[in-house]
Amino acid sequence: MKALIDFDGAPVFAIPARDGYRGVNACEGMLIEGPQGWGEFCPPPASSDLVAARWLTSAIEGGTVGWPDPVRGRVAVSVPVPAVSPDDAGTMVGRSGCRAADVRVTGGADALAEDLARLEAVRAALGPAGSIRCSVERLWDVDTAAGVIPVMNSAAGGLEFVQQPCATAAELAALRRRIDVRVAVEVASLGPDRPPASQVADIAVLAVGPLGGVRRALRFAEHEGLPCIVSAAPGAAESSIGLAGGLALAGVLPDVPFACGLGTATLLAGDVVSAGRALLPVEGYLPVSPMAPGPDPDRVAEFSLDDAERVAWWRGRLRAVRELL
Known part of the structure; x- marks a missing residue:
């Protein structure tokens, strides 16, 4: 090969x-x-x-x-909302056409008011039926997460889930027992000797890059025993060529209960494919294709x-x- x-x-x-x-x-x-x-x-x-x-x-x-051959031709995706002002966050969500938003929170005590204002602005832009998820990226210890997440849940008018609020499987398991918001774990972050994802979280986050491709990610989905969401790789950025693999995975999963975190091409200043092939959400969806778009x-x-x-x-x-x- x-x-x-x-x-x-x-x-x-x-x-x-x-x-x-x-x-x-x-x-x-x-x-x-x-x-x-x-x-x-x-x-x-x-x-x-x-x-x-x-x-x-x-x-x-x-x-x-x-x-693998897909079972659906398109998937719903979320709009990524970085650490921008509340006004900018609301504008991004309203312009996207997406019905779900992944909101970045900075996590620091001195930034809590800003994080809460961002969540409130996103809720106002999405309306009551939209879904808001917090992207935390392992920032908190258990006590901090247990104190902050309920406050953020209230500001957001309800969180669909919070993604990777703590770093380790043990911390996630402890946190899960202390909050009512669902916890999503990035499967690739769990080591080989870790417990099953179902013991530490409510949702499994699958990213094809760090899991080794669509087929290997699909095997993880089959064995984790949790509802899955397909996401761009945490801590990395991908062009439309890279994101196409995540869409292929979302297209072949038997069930896709959450909007996928694959709308991240909007965060970049350009792409390596032509404008017509760029994977930018249209009315909240992206197409599933048999292969990645070629570079321009x-x-x-x-x-x-x-x-x-x-x-x-x-x-x-x-x-x-x-x-x-």
Whole structure:
């Protein structure tokens, strides 16, 4: 399989986050072409080679063996709301057409008022029927989370769930016993010796990059015993080529009870595909496709990484990670 892939000619790119979006990472990585199509290799720079190897497996899956046949043609997605002002948050939600919002909270005691105002603005924009989820990214210990989440739940007019409020499985299990809001756990964050996800959370969050591709993520969904939500990889940013894998997973799952966290291309200042192929939600939905969109040469040139040291770093990382496949 590796012999069929153009690793040496893989373009290295970097797309910045939109101006003013605090806490949003730039999308930096490589585009991998296989005999059937394209994939994206963009593991977080600090991840281990073993973790990055799962990202590479995911990147080459769609362009080699392909993805399983979908059972639906489109999926509902949420609008990501970064740490922006309440006015900007309301505008983002109203403009998106989505009926669910993933609201970033900064977590600090000195920022609680700002977080609550953001949640209130999102509720006003969504209306009473919309779904609000808090994205926390492991910021809190158990006591802090148990104190803050009920307050945020009230400000939001009800939270659908809170995603990864604590770092460890033990903390999540302890927190779950102390709050009424559902807890979502990022399956890829749980180590190999961890308890079943059903013992620490109410919802399993699946991201194809860190889980090693659509098929491996599907196996996790089958074994976790929890309702699942498909999301972009936490702590990383992906272009439309990378997000297509998440849509493929959402398209093949037997049940998709939550809007998927795959609307994150809106957070970036551009894309490596043409405007017509970019995975930007339309009336709250994204299409499921049999393969990722191909890169547009002009867009790739626009976002080509021109830092020679970073390019060499990415090529070196790809060589090291390939040896683990």
